[in-house]
Amino acid sequence: MKIDIITIFPEMFRPVLEESIMKRAQEKKLCSITVHDLRDYTDDKHRKVDDRPFGGGPGMVMLAQPLVDAVKKIKGRRKCKVLLMCPSGTVLKQSLAKHLSNEKNLVIICGHYEGIDERVRDLVVDECVSIGDYVLTGGELPAMVVVDTVVRLIPGVLGKEASLETESFEHNLLEYPQYTRPANFRGKKVPDVLLSGNHKAIEEWRHQQAVAKTKKFRPDIIKK
Numbered sequence: 001m002k003i004d005i006i007t008i009f010p011e012m013f014r015p016v017l018e019e020s021i022m023k024r025a026q027e028k029k030l031c032s033i034t035v036h037d038l039r040d041y042t043d044d045k046h047r048k049v050d051d052r053p054f055g056g057g058p059g060m061v062m063l064a065q066p067l068v069d070a071v072k073k074i075k076g077r078r079k080c081k082v083l084l085m086c087p088s089g090t091v092l093k094q095s096l097a098k099h100l101s102n103e104k105n106l107v108i109i110c111g112h113y114e115g116i117d118e119r120v121r122d123l124v125v126d127e128c129v130s131i132g133d134y135v136l137t138g139g140e141l142p143a144m145v146v147v148d149t150v151v152r153l154i155p156g157v158l159g160k161e162a163s164l165e166t167e168s169f170e171h172n173l174l175e176y177p178q179y180t181r182p183a184n185f186r187g188k189k190v191p192d193v194l195l196s197g198n199h200k201a202i203e204e205w206r207h208q209q210a211v212a213k214t215k216k217f218r219p220d221i222i223k224k
């Protein structure tokens with residue numbers, strides 16, 4: 001998978017993309033991620049990327065020209081899915097992440113200021129994506145969230161593919177509780193069943209726990 005990110009703050013991505021699983025995924029050539037500085041695509045000699053809104057109002061609006069030209073140049077002749085990170089988009093869920101992980105080429109635009117010129121949406125954006133019902137200062141953190149959720153789903157990125165099957169949101173359930181050594185930590189004991197060696201009983205216990213946890217903390221997803 002090839003992912004291209006368009007941003008006015010390219011440096012923000014380095015610490016996230018150059019650590020841990022994101023770093024290894026790129027080293028193993030399971031994905032290739034390029035961060036583009038939007039200012040490199042502006043026609044303006046002052047590298048301007050925003051202007052005041054027509055009709056008045058507070059804040060600045062991102063210009064259409066650098067964004068549209070950046071997307072067109074990055075895409076070239078490739079077929080790409082172009083996402084715009086913005087609070088009014090489709091809310092990111094595990095199901096959308098799975099869907100996106102099947103794409104070959106993703107281009108992610110990080111929105112900013114009071115928004116972007118609407119013509120960018122019309123001309124080059126396939127889908128607007130939000131990471132939740134709250135407003136951040138820009139689309140960079142949301143873009144990192146999307147990249148992380150999508151890249152970890154690419155086959156081979158995580159050590160054990162099996163762990164994807166039981167994690168939260170699979171089968172509309174949260175993940176069951178996990179324990180490791182010691183079996184007794186300061187008087188708090190690991191449930192006996194997990195030490196029993198009875199795999200069927202363990203599986204049943206885990207399922208019951210997952211259902212109970214989902215009912216308690218996320219009744220909205222269990223209804224589905």
Ligand code: ADE
Binds near residue numbers: 132133139
């Ligand atoms: N930009 C600002 N807030 C955002 C959000 N919640 N999701 C995506 N992009 C954003």
